[in-house]
Amino acid sequence: MIAHGTSFYAFGGQDDDNNKLNDVWCYNGSAWECIKFEEGDLCPVARSGHTAVVNGNKMYIFGGMVELTKELNDLAIFDLDTKKFVQA
Numbered sequence: 001m002i003a004h005g006t007s008f009y010a011f012g013g014q015d016d017d018n019n020k021l022n023d024v025w026c027y028n029g030s031a032w033e034c035i036k037f038e039e040g041d042l043c044p045v046a047r048s049g050h051t052a053v054v055n056g057n058k059m060y061i062f063g064g065m066v067e068l069t070k071e072l073n074d075l076a077i078f079d080l081d082t083k084k085f086v087q088a
Contacts, residue, residue, distance in 0.1 A: 004059070008027040011024050011025075022047065044076035045074075046066070047066055050063050062074070062076075
């Protein structure tokens with residue numbers, strides 16, 4: 001989870017059944033909102049155990065795990081202004 005301005009953003013994680021997620025949620029001070037993506041939009045692989053940092057208007061997501069024995073070594077970039085993933 002990262003903080004940007006007056007909002008918080010969370011990416012990925014896992015649900016109660018251990019399924020990995022690749023959704024983005026934003027908390028604006030009063031409610032959580034799931035950011036919806038259109039078919040064909042760039043979206044990283046679902047994961048948990050990753051790291052996220054913010055620099056300027058972008059959230060950088062690194063690594064994580066798809067399965068217990070499959071770790072990721074990739075970088076995803078989420079533009080906080082456009083609410084879209086951009087090419088790394």
